[in-house]
Amino acid sequence: xxxxxxxxxxxxxxxKQGWSLLRNPNSLLARTLKARYFKDxxxxxxxxxxxxxxxxxxxxxxxxxxxxxxxWRIGDGxxxxxxxxxxxxxINVLNDQFRETNQNIVKVADLIDCNTRKWKSDLILxxxxxxxxxxxxxxxxxxxxxxxxxxxSGEPTGEYSVRSGHKALTHDGQTQVHDRFKQFYKRLWNLDxxxxxxxxxxxxxxxxxxxxxxxxxxxxxxxxxxxxxxIEAETREHLFKVCPVAKEIWEKLEIVWPILEENxxxxxxxxxxxxxxxxxxxxxxxxxxxxxxxxxxxxxxxWDMRTAEALACYQALVLGVHLxxxxxxxxxxxxxxxxxxxxxxxxxxEIAAYIxxxxxxxxxxxxxxxxxxxxxxxxxxxxxxxxxIIRGENAYxxxxxxxxxxxxxxxxxx
Ligand SMILES: [Zn+2]
Numbered sequence: 496x497x498x499x500x501x502x503x504x505x506x507x508x509x510x511k512q513g514w515s516l517l518r519n520p521n522s523l524l525a526r527t528l529k530a531r532y533f534k535d536x537x538x539x540x541x542x543x544x545x546x547x548x549x550x551x552x553x554x555x556x557x558x559x560x561x562x563x564x565x566x567w568r569i570g571d572g573x574x575x576x577x578x579x580x581x582x583x584x585x586i587n588v589l590n591d592q593f594r595e596t597n598q599n600i601v602k603v604a605d606l607i608d609c610n611t612r613k614w615k616s617d618l619i620l621x622x623x624x625x626x627x628x629x630x631x632x633x634x635x636x637x638x639x640x641x642x643x644x645x646x647x648s649g650e651p652t653g654e655y656s657v658r659s660g661h662k663a664l665t666h667d668g669q670t671q672v673h674d675r676f677k678q679f680y681k682r683l684w685n686l687d688x689x690x691x692x693x694x695x696x697x698x699x700x701x702x703x704x705x706x707x708x709x710x711x712x713x714x715x716x717x718x719x720x721x722x723x724x725x726i727e728a729e730t731r732e733h734l735f736k737v738c739p740v741a742k743e744i745w746e747k748l749e750i751v752w753p754i755l756e757e758n759x760x761x762x763x764x765x766x767x768x769x770x771x772x773x774x775x776x777x778x779x780x781x782x783x784x785x786x787x788x789x790x791x792x793x794x795x796x797x798w799d800m801r802t803a804e805a806l807a808c809y810q811a812l813v814l815g816v817h818l819x820x821x822x823x824x825x826x827x828x829x830x831x832x833x834x835x836x837x838x839x840x841x842x843x844x845e846i847a848a849y850i851x852x853x854x855x856x857x858x859x860x861x862x863x864x865x866x867x868x869x870x871x872x873x874x875x876x877x878x879x880x881x882x883x884i885i886r887g888e889n890a891y892x893x894x895x896x897x898x899x900x901x902x903x904x905x906x907x908x909x
Contacts, residue, residue, distance in 0.1 A: 507660035510557035514655035566648040570641040572603030679766040804829040805849035
């Protein structure tokens with residue numbers, strides 16, 4: 496249970512005390528509090544007052560929750576305001592556009608014929624919109640006289656429960672988050688920036704980005720670790736906020752992220768930032784997010800190229816062994832990879848495994864030379880290697896090469 500959850504659970508618990516004040520106005524506690532804090536009104540209309548006791552303050556603070564969920568069961572209709580109280584099932588507050596023209600009807604009692612104890616249906620049909628009128632006429636009226644009483648609308652029994660109070664609170668919390676999100680989008684779209692930047696930041700907020708921690712890519716890549724710092728998983732929060740690369744940017748721009756509350760999700764942090772900063776700062780912030788994302792992609796692209804290259808070299812050697820070739824020339828377009836393969840010392844980079852595997856195969860050949868070639872001279876190999884990486888397969892095509900690959904190889908031979 497997170498902090499916010501505990502807090503709303505606490506309020507829901509206190510509201511039970513507030514509910515018992517309403518249910519048992521003659522209890523000792525109810526009478527004591529009334530004498531001291533709401534002598535001439537009732538609990539629901541009470542103010543906190545001066546120097547409130549701890550008990551009173553905590554019960555009083557739960558009043559907001561009760562007010563949200565309270566409804567009325569109609570007895571004689573004397574206590575219930577037609578326009579202000581929640582008394583018609585499924586309708587929170589009646590449409591009060593007719594209130595002005597109907598100043599003679601104030602209390603629900605005005606809608607009840609006190610002789611027959613039935614609803615004044617003609618009056619009701621003429622006063623309210625159809626749906627409301629129908630709901631009112633369907634409310635059962637007691638034949639014998641009794642006073643209206645409050646009910647808790649969150650439970651079919653009409654009795655307050657901590658469970659339903661908590662539910663009402665958390666549901667409300669969710670709508671608040673939802674509203675803040677709407678605000679965030681509105682401000683984002685209004686920024687004077689190119690659309691592609693705004694769309695990227697919107698995708699960051701919705702987690703539509705192919706960063707490492709998104710499951711699909713995790714499976715594709717085998718690891719969720721941030722490639723730039725190698726410290727921890729590349730979540731959105733890591734990538735954009737705590738990765739040393741990002742941190743440096745925020746420091747230089749003198750941008751401070753909102754303080755992280757427990758359980759706060761990344762989109763909430765963005766919303767917070769937008770709510771707490773001027774449009775000018777938000778603009779700078781959005782540009783920086785976009786910058787981090789594009790720089791990261793460039794980095795990843797280069798990393799992918801290197802990995803593809805190292806894997807391709809290794810697979811070329813495996814193929815050579817299978818075909819029984821004695822003397823091989825391995826051409827590659829990544830200077831870094833070719834240098835690693837040529838070098839004597841042990842490679843410790845991320846592609847160390849491919850380099851070591853490749854070197855182990857060298858004993859199978861009489862001679863093996865690694866040669867750097869620039870990209871243009873090496874398109875076919877590049878294509879095949881990239882395909883292998885994208886598919887996550889170790890298969891190598893020795894005779895069957897995709898049509899594009901054949902065309903390219905032919906072109907290179909010419
Ligand atoms: Zn990092």
